[in-house]
Amino acid sequence: MDFPMPMLTVSKAAKVFQVSRPTLQRALKNGTISGEKSVEGGVEVWQIDTAELARVYKIRRSEADSLPRQKIEIGSGRDTSKIGDHSDLSGDVVKQLQAKLQAVQDELTAALAVSEERKRMIDEYVRSLPKPAAEEQARRGFWARLMKR
Structure with missing residues (x-):
């Protein structure tokens, strides 16, 4: 079964996939990605399949949430009443699994x-180290450091 993927304009695709518009337009022109050109209001607009974009570019998570979703039901309804039922496991198997756990x-x-x-030991060691000379110099005034006093 073939499900159509949502089509995006170049501007929307640039936002969703964190790619500049000129980069997408170049990719369309040189054939790296394919799209459909349509005319809307006398202006040519590229429509790019999201699957085609995902093949080449990495999707940005925050913008991906705004993409249209398709509801797809897979398989016939399954009987989920016995999901938590482990009655078919023998007592020995359950005991072995509990022991491993x-x-x-x-x-x-x-x-x-x-x-x-180990974290406690490292913290103690770090506290026992002498303070660096740079901290001592930083406490002195500018003229004292300049005159090396």
Whole structure:
């Protein structure tokens, strides 16, 4: 099934894909991207397929939210009443999975404790370092630094 993609003008495409208008016009002219030329009010206007633009340029997230959306229903309605039901899993499998999950959680807790201890040690070390000479010079006045007093 083929779904038509929304068409954008060069100005809108420039905003959505963070590309300058001259760059898009050059790409249309040299064939890097394809588009359809139409006449609106006596003025030629390029219409560019968003899929064609996405093939070449990266979309900008904030402007992408303003693009028209298509509602597409895929597949027939599925019975979702048994999604949380794990009755077909044997008790041994569930116990093994719970044991693995607990082991991963224990490893994560241990790694977090090590990380916090290392951060504490680094902070202590940084505090114990002598202040740089540049800070001491910055406290002295301009003339004192100039005269090297």
